Amino acid sequence: MNPADTRARSGAQLLVDSLLVHGADMAFGVPGESYLAVLDALHDVEDRFRFVICRQEGGAANMADAYGKLTGRPGLCFVTRGPGATNASLGIHTAHQDSTPVILFIGQVGSDVVEREAFQEMDYRRMFGQMAKWVAQIDRADRVPEYVSHAYHTAVSGRPGPVVLALPEDMQTDMATVPDTGRYQRVAANPGGSDMRKLREMLSQAERPMVILGGGGWSRDACEDLRAFVTAYNLPVGCAYRCQDLIDNRDPHYVGDVAVGLNPKLAERFKTCDLLLVVGARLGEWTTVNYTLFDIPRLKQKFVHVHPGAEELGRVYQGDLLINSGMPEFAVAARALEPIKPRWDAWTKGARADLEAWQRPVEVPGKVNMSVVMEFLRGRLPRDAIITNGAGNFSLWAHRFYHYGPFRTQLAPTSGAMGYGVPAAVAAKLVHPDRTVIAFSGDGDFLMTGQELATAAQYDLKILFVVVNNGMYGTIRMHQEREFPGRVSGTQLKNPDFAALARAYGLHGEIVETTADFETAFERAQFAKTAALIEVRIDPEAINPRTTLSAIRAEALKSKPPPS
Ligand SMILES: Cc1ncc(C[n+]2csc(CCOP(=O)(O)OP(=O)(O)O)c2C)c(N)n1
Ligand SMILES: [Mg+2]
Numbered sequence: 001m002n003p004a005d006t007r008a009r010s011g012a013q014l015l016v017d018s019l020l021v022h023g024a025d026m027a028f029g030v031p032g033e034s035y036l037a038v039l040d041a042l043h044d045v046e047d048r049f050r051f052v053i054c055r056q057e058g059g060a061a062n063m064a065d066a067y068g069k070l071t072g073r074p075g076l077c078f079v080t081r082g083p084g085a086t087n088a089s090l091g092i093h094t095a096h097q098d099s100t101p102v103i104l105f106i107g108q109v110g111s112d113v114v115e116r117e118a119f120q121e122m123d124y125r126r127m128f129g130q131m132a133k134w135v136a137q138i139d140r141a142d143r144v145p146e147y148v149s150h151a152y153h154t155a156v157s158g159r160p161g162p163v164v165l166a167l168p169e170d171m172q173t174d175m176a177t178v179p180d181t182g183r184y185q186r187v188a189a190n191p192g193g194s195d196m197r198k199l200r201e202m203l204s205q206a207e208r209p210m211v212i213l214g215g216g217g218w219s220r221d222a223c224e225d226l227r228a229f230v231t232a233y234n235l236p237v238g239c240a241y242r243c244q245d246l247i248d249n250r251d252p253h254y255v256g257d258v259a260v261g262l263n264p265k266l267a268e269r270f271k272t273c274d275l276l277l278v279v280g281a282r283l284g285e286w287t288t289v290n291y292t293l294f295d296i297p298r299l300k301q302k303f304v305h306v307h308p309g310a311e312e313l314g315r316v317y318q319g320d321l322l323i324n325s326g327m328p329e330f331a332v333a334a335r336a337l338e339p340i341k342p343r344w345d346a347w348t349k350g351a352r353a354d355l356e357a358w359q360r361p362v363e364v365p366g367k368v369n370m371s372v373v374m375e376f377l378r379g380r381l382p383r384d385a386i387i388t389n390g391a392g393n394f395s396l397w398a399h400r401f402y403h404y405g406p407f408r409t410q411l412a413p414t415s416g417a418m419g420y421g422v423p424a425a426v427a428a429k430l431v432h433p434d435r436t437v438i439a440f441s442g443d444g445d446f447l448m449t450g451q452e453l454a455t456a457a458q459y460d461l462k463i464l465f466v467v468v469n470n471g472m473y474g475t476i477r478m479h480q481e482r483e484f485p486g487r488v489s490g491t492q493l494k495n496p497d498f499a500a501l502a503r504a505y506g507l508h509g510e511i512v513e514t515t516a517d518f519e520t521a522f523e524r525a526q527f528a529k530t531a532a533l534i535e536v537r538i539d540p541e542a543i544n545p546r547t548t549l550s551a552i553r554a555e556a557l558k559s560k561p562p563p564s
Pocket of ligand 1: 391392393394395416417418419441442443444445446448468470472473474475476
């Protein structure tokens with residue numbers, strides 16, 4: 001365990017010791033015969049290291065992603081070769097798009113049979129090439145500490161992201177006498193003094209500045225520093241898609257999320273601002289509303305882009321000031337900037353007033369109004385409650401009407417991967433047993449990873465699962481009605497009784513069919529001794545907060561009559 005350690009250890013023991021050196025305390029996985037020696041080495045450290053047994057590798061990898069987001073340390077995932085690795089790829093893609101530090105360990109066929117297409121053999125370098133920051137195979141036990149150390153450095157440094165390490169079976173049992181490495185250090189760029197002076201200068205010339213926060217690599221302190229900066233400069237701050245917890249939503253500087261379903265008034269402010277400061281966000285398809293919000297390649301407004309990955313700067317949008325910096329490093333420097341007298345107090349106040357109007361509950365068809373449910377939850381949940389979700393229109397209600405609290409009260413995939421909410425909630429409750437954790441899922445979304453209810457039950461995790469059931473893959477149906485009105489195809493769902501399903505897992509389960517019933521069901525769930533699931537049956541017409549399914553169809557039929 002220390003640099004002077006010169007005992008002979010197996011590759012598997014070296015791996016587990018290396019994880020401990022780097023401060024790991026937990027991993028998520030599904031076992032496989034391809035890494036029995038690692039499982040055995042984990043047996044020796046059960047008092048210090050928890051191996052969370054999952055039901056599907058997609059769930060395990062999503063849990064590792066959520067762990068990485070919550071702690072800033074790499075989330076660890078162990079899976080078997082071929083089928084295990086392919087299942088886990090879902091979470092690696094999410095970690096890539098979300099810039100989350102994750103390390104995936106895959107049991108690999110032995111070197112005696114490699115390249116014969118042996119049982120479940122795959123070349124992970126080719127498979128994960130585009131999804132991971134680094135993919136490697138550790139062929140020699142004596143180099144395990146080096147590979148693991150490099151994996152840690154790579155996962156957390158620069159633009160954070162996932163790393164994949166394959167572990168050939170024979171390497172795991174080979175013996176080697178090598179010392180451990182020291183603990184990893186995160187490496188990040190700092191903004192230059194001239195960058196910060198130029199930023200201040202540009203702000204001093206601005207009249208209608210706007211800020212977008214987003215991306216990975218943030219920390220609680222970085223968010224606090226950034227908040228001090230935007231407070232001193234009285235800047236209006238939008239958060240990129242699913243990064244809404246980078247500033248407490250009750251802060252008067254928060255003006256809304258910049259994503260699908262963007263508040264038209266906020267969109268207008270972005271279009272007419274004269275200085276755009278983007279910190280950490282990639283300015284991807286959703287944050288720019290399909291690349292329509294800003295001109296490509298040069299914006300009309302002055303543009304400052306701060307990003308931890310140098311390769312991202314200038315990629316689509318050319319900037320007036322491009323700053324390669326880690327988020328904490330930039331936030332500290334921004335906080336230290338000498339304030340100016342802002343000339344845009346009314347602009348910031350107006351943007352905030354637009355948000356407050358936008359977040360008032362709306363009328364919807366049917367007996368359950370999800371905007372009112374969210375209003376109820378924002379009054380009822382502690383500020384540090386963690387809200388998770390996967391993909392589907394059901395998530396729009398939380399994104400628009402819930403007031404996310406401080407850093408890491410939101411866990412949601414910017415990759416738009418369905419099935420993230422349930423496993424992310426499991427990881428969140430394991431990392432923060434004292435915090436309230438609620439997973440929002442759609443009926444389609446839930447069944448992608450719903451088997452991880454068994455993991456919640458196994459580890460006795462009191463999570464609240466809310467399944468918003470509209471009997472369809474609603475998002476796709478919405479697009480279908482827009483593009484091919486009246487021609488429903490491939491989107492209808494016949495669902496199980498979700499509440500009964502939860503009870504089958506030993507959890508508390510209820511069905512809710514009115515807004516008022518949600519409130520009482522929520523109170524009962526609070527008192528349940530186990531995790532609870534509330535299935536909320538909503539009217540399929542209530543497709544999103546802005547319109548109804550029939551209205552979308554009627555509108556589309558005007559320009560696209562059905563084929564005769
Ligand atoms: C893993 C994955 N598969 C497919 C999709 C495409 N997709 C996006 S939303 C959606 C439907 C979601 O349905 P549901 O969870 O019931 O939510 P709703 O839109 O009905 O509220 C689908 C199929 C996706 N984003 N991710
Ligand atoms: Mg649905």
